[in-house]
Amino acid sequence: MRIIRYLNDYSNPVVAAVTDDNKIYPLPMNDFMDIIYEAKHAGLTPVNYINELITGKESLQKDLSELNLLVPIVAPEVWASGVTYEKSREARNYETTDKKNDGETCYDKVYNAERPEIFLKSTSTRTVGPNEPVYLRSDSNWQIPEPELGLVITKEGQIVGYTIGNDMSCRDIEGENPLYLPQAKIWKNSCSIGPAIRLSETVANPYNFQITCRIYRNDQLVVEESANTRQLKRKYDELVSFLIRDNKVFDGTVLLTGTSIVPPNNFTLQDEDRIEIEIPEIGVLSNPVKSLVQKTVVN
Numbered sequence: 001m002r003i004i005r006y007l008n009d010y011s012n013p014v015v016a017a018v019t020d021d022n023k024i025y026p027l028p029m030n031d032f033m034d035i036i037y038e039a040k041h042a043g044l045t046p047v048n049y050i051n052e053l054i055t056g057k058e059s060l061q062k063d064l065s066e067l068n069l070l071v072p073i074v075a076p077e078v079w080a081s082g083v084t085y086e087k088s089r090e091a092r093n094y095e096t097t098d099k100k101n102d103g104e105t106c107y108d109k110v111y112n113a114e115r116p117e118i119f120l121k122s123t124s125t126r127t128v129g130p131n132e133p134v135y136l137r138s139d140s141n142w143q144i145p146e147p148e149l150g151l152v153i154t155k156e157g158q159i160v161g162y163t164i165g166n167d168m169s170c171r172d173i174e175g176e177n178p179l180y181l182p183q184a185k186i187w188k189n190s191c192s193i194g195p196a197i198r199l200s201e202t203v204a205n206p207y208n209f210q211i212t213c214r215i216y217r218n219d220q221l222v223v224e225e226s227a228n229t230r231q232l233k234r235k236y237d238e239l240v241s242f243l244i245r246d247n248k249v250f251d252g253t254v255l256l257t258g259t260s261i262v263p264p265n266n267f268t269l270q271d272e273d274r275i276e277i278e279i280p281e282i283g284v285l286s287n288p289v290k291s292l293v294q295k296t297v298v299n
């Protein structure tokens with residue numbers, strides 16, 4: 001079972017459950033976390049609670065593709081893990097100019113260290129949902145999407161759902177100096193999540209999500225790559241435990257788990273590209289790409 005948010009015909013946000021046969025049931029809650037709170041209060045699992053609510057109810061007479069989908073949760077903060085896959089370590093080592101002749105880079109070290117790399121990726125005002133544009137920074141010439149599994153957690157660190165995240169990244173800015181990480185990772189619309197949250201109790205093995213990224217330019221497929229969460233070096237609970245340690249974390253925080261998909265090194269995103277990230281159990285997160293460089297109009 002998945003949870004979505006969409007805008008109804010009166011432009012009001014609605015939270016809804018999507019059952020395994022793709023039927024959509026609007027729910028009487030304003031927020032994903034309300035489902036978790038109310039199910040707990042009723043002594044039921046979220047799925048059993050929703051099933052009680054929707055039994056005998058009419059489903060929406062619409063297909064998912066007809067809905068104006070929103071971020072599935074207005075996450076106060078999105079955090080991200082880095083260099084959790086071998087592929088990411090290779091890509092970071094390729095782009096960094098901070099090379100060591102005689103030993104490990106900071107990326108080799110963090111890949112092998114007990115403490116993972118965890119960084120603040122986004123806040124609700126910088127995070128967009130399905131079909132909203134992700135932006136390109138005006139001061140970078142090497143920008144890529146990072147397709148990642150996102151964990152939706154409570155403030156105690158319980159994983160209550162899984163979503164898809166795009167950790168938009170500037171390889172040249174981070175490659176110039178690892179201390180530029182916040183600028184390489186955070187700007188307007190540099191993070192997207194969605195299109196749904198898959199309730200964790202409905203996932204048999206979260207270390208077997210197949211993630212596929214497709215990038216289209218002028219409607220032509222220019223990049224298509226896949227990876228699987230079984231390649232992850234860390235455990236989800238391990239990443240969460242470092243995030244919540246001595247930290248104030250909000251209910252509904254999203255923690256991205258790192259990328260194992262990196263487009264070819266000569267690839268950079270362009271204005272009007274379209275990025276699709278698919279995890280079959282969750283859906284397809286699709287975002288157009290818009291440049292923040294002002295176009296000069298020549299008369």
Ligand code: DO4
Nearest residue numbers: 081082083084088258259
């Ligand atoms: O070290 C920089 C961040 C790497 C990252 O975002 C990832 O591995 O997904």
Ligand code: MG
Nearest residue numbers: 146167258259
């Ligand atoms: Mg990343």
